[in-house]
Amino acid sequence: MSFIKTTEQDSNHNHLEKMSVRELLKNINAEDKTVPNAVEKALPQIEHLVTQIVNKLKNGGRLFYMGAGTSGRLGIVDASECPPTFGVPHELVVGLIAGGDTAIRKAVEFAEDSTTQGWKDLQDHNISEKDVVVGIAASGTTPYVIAALKQCNKNNIITGCITCNKNSPLAQVSKYPIEAVVGPEFVTGSSRMKAGTAQKLVLNMITTATMIQLGHVKGNKMVDMQLSNNKLVDRGTKMIMAAIDVSEEEALQLLNQYKSVRNAVKQYNNGRK
Numbered sequence: 001m002s003f004i005k006t007t008e009q010d011s012n013h014n015h016l017e018k019m020s021v022r023e024l025l026k027n028i029n030a031e032d033k034t035v036p037n038a039v040e041k042a043l044p045q046i047e048h049l050v051t052q053i054v055n056k057l058k059n060g061g062r063l064f065y066m067g068a069g070t071s072g073r074l075g076i077v078d079a080s081e082c083p084p085t086f087g088v089p090h091e092l093v094v095g096l097i098a099g100g101d102t103a104i105r106k107a108v109e110f111a112e113d114s115t116t117q118g119w120k121d122l123q124d125h126n127i128s129e130k131d132v133v134v135g136i137a138a139s140g141t142t143p144y145v146i147a148a149l150k151q152c153n154k155n156n157i158i159t160g161c162i163t164c165n166k167n168s169p170l171a172q173v174s175k176y177p178i179e180a181v182v183g184p185e186f187v188t189g190s191s192r193m194k195a196g197t198a199q200k201l202v203l204n205m206i207t208t209a210t211m212i213q214l215g216h217v218k219g220n221k222m223v224d225m226q227l228s229n230n231k232l233v234d235r236g237t238k239m240i241m242a243a244i245d246v247s248e249e250e251a252l253q254l255l256n257q258y259k260s261v262r263n264a265v266k267q268y269n270n271g272r273k
Helices: 021-032 035-041 043-058 069-086 117-123 143-154 169-173 194-213 230-243 248-258 261-272
Strands: 063-067 093-097 132-136 158-163 176-179
Touching: 021 194, 035 043, 035 194, 043 063, 043 132, 043 158, 043 176, 043 194, 063 069, 063 117, 063 143, 063 194, 069 093, 069 132, 069 194, 093 117, 117 143, 132 143, 132 194, 143 158, 143 169, 158 169, 158 194, 169 176, 230 248, 230 261, 248 261
Parallel strands: 063 093, 063 132, 132 158, 158 176
Antiparallel strands: none
């Protein structure tokens, strides 16, 4: 089957420069509304990949995201939010971007075209069969990502991907591809828009579902979250008050003493036995 980049096809809208601000916003919003439906169609693929990730992480493995440009930045954002949200080590979910940390803020020319650097970046983290590597590329053609996943396959490392084109080269080299086909962008080829939104939704699903499966959520609460600011301390205090019959002052004392909602509730209940 031939590969067609729908992310590069001509926009459904034309003469954008002649539109009013309201017209621009309305039309962008109309396009954005189609993204969740595209992600919904990919749910079986997402499930297959998440199942593999959970199994590997339960056995001491790690999850790696790798991409270039917008895709790489989205992976880094998702990885960086796992420790404060779920209380896991920073090394459990790792985001890699073509061009290194400099590329997080500023584009590094031609970094995504390297067919060797991706695998080197993974080797710097002592990648092994215990881990899972997920390539992120809206186009599905990024050499940095594709070449790295090929090397992973050669070394019996589970591979997945998040792309927004059907039957892309990236999907072909991924054991567990996710294809959220969102169609042409509002601004032709600007895949930071619908494609980026789809990737963000999928990334949210992957780590949230994984962390819940690993036991880092109780009921619907982030019981292992890091207490890194006053907002989270206040949230944690209220969570303790809801879980056990204590005052706000007592809940705060328990939280400060045991450093997490889970530990505070556990120690309190143990003390009552």
